[in-house]
Amino acid sequence: MESMVAVPKSLPLLDAACCPPLVRAPLDADTAAELAHAFKAIADPARLRLLSMVAAHDGGEACVCDLTEPLGLSQPTVSHHLKVLVDAGLLTRDRRGIWSYYALVPGALDALAAVLGSSAAPAGVARSTG
Amino acid sequence: MESMVAVPKSLPLLDAACCPPLVRAPLDADTAAELAHAFKAIADPARLRLLSMVAAHDGGEACVCDLTEPLGLSQPTVSHHLKVLVDAGLLTRDRRGIWSYYALVPGALDALAAVLGSSAAPAGVARSTG
């Protein structure tokens, strides 16, 4: 059983947790599990580099062939990491011809940042005297 | 678990990466590894709950005895997770009497959030002189 593919949904937890950072109130077990799942997606050197490489690439998108060499990992491994990021709702996949172009999901990283930061939240998020 | 002694200090990587989020330029392997190490610390349900419970606790600090029961994990496991968070520079430990009080490191989570947020780098994260 592919235990890791059990996340077809995007990031509902971020919608629910966009405003109250985890420093405001204790997290329940379920919310913590979903948040941890999202953070696990970015808690890997290869995936962090993939995110930054995709974001910094020309046009804001990149195909696997653009990422394999600079990352120094095999093509299947890169595809695996990209799949994890897509499943986590952080990347989108757009297949054009024989190439798969990956791009950042706008606001996804910001949503994660909003959970962590009490003051680094995007505009509009209330900021209390914490 | 001392084999991961690569991060004995606070979060130097965050000082270096506070301004340029990962979406600005591709991360080098070394920076990515350090960032991943920091995110791994919070990429766990138990540790996320610990962070929130400590932050929301009376006085902004809590001892192990306050955290074990609501977390539903054994005391050694809780101590293990707290150690990971302390090693990651996210918590401080203050031993008073027979109790160990843990508290959030101010700005630590904000620094991590700043790495993620692209447009969430607003009028500058308040970085008190540390």
Add this chain to the structure above:
DNA sequence: GTGAGGCATCGACATCCGTCTATGAGAGGT
């Protein structure tokens, strides 16, 4: 139709990680 190129999936392997029980180290009270 046939071949070639790019990518996803499969299966396997080594390692890491979270959890437990058992035990050791300090501090405080009687």
Add this chain to the structure above:
DNA sequence: ACCTCTCATAGACGGATGTCGATGCCTCAC
């Protein structure tokens, strides 16, 4: 001095994770 209480550490175990090579699928060119 002794006991109790709190916490940290040690050792062990099962499951999750990152990586690879091999293979299959799909698209395009000829």
